[in-house]
Amino acid sequence: MSAPAHNETRGTREKSRHPLAAWRRHHRQCLRGALARLIRRPVGAWATILVLGVVLSLPALVMTLGHQVERLGAIWMSDAARMDLYLAPGTDEAERESLRDWLDRQATVAEQRVIPPDEGLETLTERLHMNGLEGLDSNPLPWVIELTLSDARPDTRLALAEGLREQSAVAEFSSGGEWIERLEQIRAFFDELGWWLLILLGLTVVFVVGNTLRLELHERRREIALIALIGGTERYMLRPLLYDGTLTGLLGGLVASGLVALAVSVTAGPIERFAASYGAAIAPQIDPTLVLLLMTAGALLGWLSAQVIGRFYIGRLSTP
Known part of the structure; x- marks a missing residue:
């Protein structure tokens, strides 16, 4: 390419860049x-x-x-992922095993732990720092199944609660999710x-x-x-x-x-x-x-x- 043509091309490029350069300069x-x-x-x-x-x-x-x-x-979300089941008085071992089998089939239940009345009374004694509870004639505490849920959302806890109400072995249950909802x-x-x-x-x-x-x-x-x-x-x-x-x-x-x-x-x-x-x-x-x-x-x-x-x-x- 000849020198005049090269200079003409460079001048054209400079002119084409001039509006953009002016725009940038004005912004600065x-x-x-x-x-x-x-x-x-x-x-x-x-x-x-x-x-x-x-x-x-x-x-x-x-x-x-x-x-x-x-x-x-x-x-407090850990409380929402837990449920405590209090079994009805007089529940025998077969009914407890049937309930545990039903819980194993629930997708929302990740883990379950059975707490016998004797263990519950011992824990209560240590927590309240009271002596003499071991000498009671009869243990007033029920069997308890502590559940850990894999899904703590309110709708899933509600669905599980509906199913628990149909289980005759369950007298009561408590969930820590009420505070979370509030x-x-x-x-x-x-x-x-x-x-x-x-x-x-x-x-x-x-x-x-x-x-x-x-x-x-x-x-x-x-x-x-x-x-x-x-x-x-x-x-x-x-x-x-x-x-x-x-x-x-x-x-x-x-x-x-x-x-x-x-x-x-x-x-x-x-x-x-x-x-x-x-x-x-x-x-x-x-x-x-x-x-x-x-x-x-x-x-x-x-x-x-x-x-x-x-x-x-x-x-x-x-x-x-």
Whole structure:
């Protein structure tokens, strides 16, 4: 290829890359400008960021409380996977073996352990620290079969319970799943409440950020009018505002994460004592997924606010 043809091809490639290079350069300028405005006007910018952090931390605290309830339920899940069967008085060995054969055929029963009355009385004596129970004329405790379930879901426990009611050898049975079901309902309530608060307070974030961005647009009204006069597109004029809104929302979400972490650390003692009163041990902590959710929600809300406010006011400012 000749030198003129080579130069012409290279010039064509440079021209084809020029719009993309300009687009990247403008994005870098918008990002640097957004960071510069945070430094140049720290009081106004960080006041808005702090308000965003407080607003976003409210639903996050509710979700965090639901997460602690879920962790407490996970600790108690071992109780949900157990069932104790109390056999009817006078049940003979043949009836017990028949019941055990029926339990072996149940897919949800992973393991069964038979506890004779003598062993149960000995365990009760050790647990209550009482002497003299061994000398009773008759043992009042029944035969007990302790079950370990392979599936602790409420529907499977309910199906097994229906089958146990039809077994004549079983007088009563107890399951530790009631607490798990209640905790699951509480956790679902906190999750739903947190999402509703996030949606409702998200509108507040849009208005708070929008008011700040509106003041920014008012200061740049001459610049916007000049860009519109020389043929600048609305997208070009809106881009700096989008960086301002997104960065403000992102930092607001980060502040909200810090406030939630502070609240969790302050209330860790009472939460640990509450869990210990129910025989559980948990160390309260903020869910890393929640931090990511707060930062993402803040950035999206800031971007949305910039879109709404920017398109409305830029259209009016750029009109001669």
